[in-house]
Amino acid sequence: METDALIAEDILPLTEMDPFMHLLLPLLFLLAVRVDAKKAILFAPLAILPDFDALFGLHRALFHSFIPILVIPLAFVVYSKLRRPEWMFGSVIALFYLSSHVVLDLGGVAFFWPFVQEQFYFVPEVQFNLQGGVNFNISIDYGMKELEEMGTASFLSQEGAALLLLGVLVLAVFHKEALQGLRTSWAVFRDFLAGVFRRWPFK
Numbered sequence: 001m002e003t004d005a006l007i008a009e010d011i012l013p014l015t016e017m018d019p020f021m022h023l024l025l026p027l028l029f030l031l032a033v034r035v036d037a038k039k040a041i042l043f044a045p046l047a048i049l050p051d052f053d054a055l056f057g058l059h060r061a062l063f064h065s066f067i068p069i070l071v072i073p074l075a076f077v078v079y080s081k082l083r084r085p086e087w088m089f090g091s092v093i094a095l096f097y098l099s100s101h102v103v104l105d106l107g108g109v110a111f112f113w114p115f116v117q118e119q120f121y122f123v124p125e126v127q128f129n130l131q132g133g134v135n136f137n138i139s140i141d142y143g144m145k146e147l148e149e150m151g152t153a154s155f156l157s158q159e160g161a162a163l164l165l166l167g168v169l170v171l172a173v174f175h176k177e178a179l180q181g182l183r184t185s186w187a188v189f190r191d192f193l194a195g196v197f198r199r200w201p202f203k
Ligand SMILES: [Zn+2]
Pocket: 050, 051, 060, 064, 101, 105
């Protein structure tokens, strides 16, 4: 039998992430390291914010560039340090969420836009074959490519769908804990809305 037949390709292709994965992965990470859940949930939308540059026809450039991803949140961190210590935690979480987006998009990001128009890509791949034991072959592909016009983005990728299925299974097993988590999330969201409306000029 040919060796090639036993090689499973593209085990870890980090080229395409859907909004669901962008939201879920960093949020789970923050919850796992026991960051204040309330703040982790409130700031989570920042993890998908960069993809809204697609609305301006500059997908993976306008909001994926180092200026919104690093410079602006770092300015907030410095300002918090100097003037508003109470903003520090939020600024650091914002920096984390925004950076996480670009890390998950490493299949192609115009990180130095508008100074460099090309996308940078960095794609580690893990392959394995079963020829004479289990062999792993790790390769890293990187370089630059043209900034492409945005095609149709997959809202739910293969990985996202697999995670969603896993989530449903976990929910089925841990439904009691999940219900409690849902109640907590709803309470956070409700308090947030109440806070917004309290300041709303109704009269
Ligand atoms: Zn993106």
